[in-house]
Amino acid sequence: AQSVTQPDIHITVSEGASLELRCNYSYGATPYLFWYVQSPGQGLQLLLKYFSGDTLVQGIKGFEAEFKRSQSSFNLRKPSVHWSDAAEYFCAVAARYSGGGADGLTFGKGTHLIIQP
Amino acid sequence: KAGVTQTPRYLIKTRGQQVTLSCSPISGHRSVSWYQQTPGQGLQFLFEYFSETQRNKGNFPGRFSGRQFSNSRSEMNVSTLELGDSALYLCASSPIPGASSYNEQFFGPGTRLTVL
Numbered sequence: 001a002q003s004v005t006q007p008d009i010h011i012t013v014s015e016g017a018s019l020e021l022r023c024n025y026s027y028g029a030t031p032y033l034f035w036y037v038q039s040p041g042q043g044l045q046l047l048l049k050y051f052s053g054d055t056l057v058q059g060i061k062g063f064e065a066e067f068k069r070s071q072s073s074f075n076l077r078k079p080s081v082h083w084s085d086a087a088e089y090f091c092a093v094a095a096r097y098s099g100g101g102a103d104g105l106t107f108g109k110g111t112h113l114i115i116q117p
Numbered sequence: 118k119a120g121v122t123q124t125p126r127y128l129i130k131t132r133g134q135q136v137t138l139s140c141s142p143i144s145g146h147r148s149v150s151w152y153q154q155t156p157g158q159g160l161q162f163l164f165e166y167f168s169e170t171q172r173n174k175g176n177f178p179g180r181f182s183g184r185q186f187s188n189s190r191s192e193m194n195v196s197t198l199e200l201g202d203s204a205l206y207l208c209a210s211s212p213i214p215g216a217s218s219y220n221e222q223f224f225g226p227g228t229r230l231t232v233l
Contacts, residue, residue, distance in 0.1 A: 031216075032216045032217070032219065034219065036224075041226070042226060043121070043207055043224035043225050043226045043227055044160075044207065044209075044224040045224070046219075046220065046222070046223075049219065049220045051217070051220070090160065092160075094216030094219055095216060096216060096217075104150055104152070104162030104164075104165055104173060104175065105150075105152075105160075105162060105216075105219065106162070107159055107160035107161075108159070109159045110159065110160075
């Protein structure tokens with residue numbers, strides 16, 4: 001079964017500084033990879049996804065992520081954070097199936113991002 | 118286009134009771150997935166419905182069940198509530214089932230269930 005590890009439970013970054021959130025996955029093949037953001041009292045919003053092709057993917061709100069097969073990683077980055085980026089960030093994987101059902105998304109435990117003024 | 122709607126937003130129940138949560142997907146979306154979010158276990162997949170059929174189920178006891186109606190609206194039911202069932206229950210809708218459509222998947226705001 002696939003699994004996702006987000007090693008950092010909390011990260012504090014100063015406003016305007018760069019950000020990198022780590023994500024490692026365990027899966028027999030290359031899964032579909034996702035990053036979501038959750039603000040307090042809100043559902044999940046998709047930031048970006050990797051299905052195939054270019055390993056550097058761009059998302060919404062200025063975020064990008066790089067898929068590194070050799071490291072089984074899919075780290076999220078942003079060059080300059082804003083106070084509004086404070087939220088919980090989740091990395092997720094989903095198995096690729098050629099047909100039939102799916103097992104849904106497998107999520108990491110999340111990284112809580114704190115922005116210092 | 119209206120987003121995913123979940124009702125109620127908040128619920129308080131006592132142990133042993135049962136509860137039904139509702140999810141209305143985005144218009145045109147036919148697949149609905151449910152997730153449980155708790156501080157200890159994080160986000161966990163419950164089940165996915167498409168065309169009124171459960172396609173997959175996560176590792177949850179039989180007390181957790183669901184169904185989907187012909188208009189794609191979905192309900193989930195938890196019977197014989199336990200304290201550990203206290204969680205945020207999230208619903209997500211997508212046009213079709215399967216991971217390849219998850220880039221078009223949208224989550225609702227969730228239903229916060231508290232079991233006393």
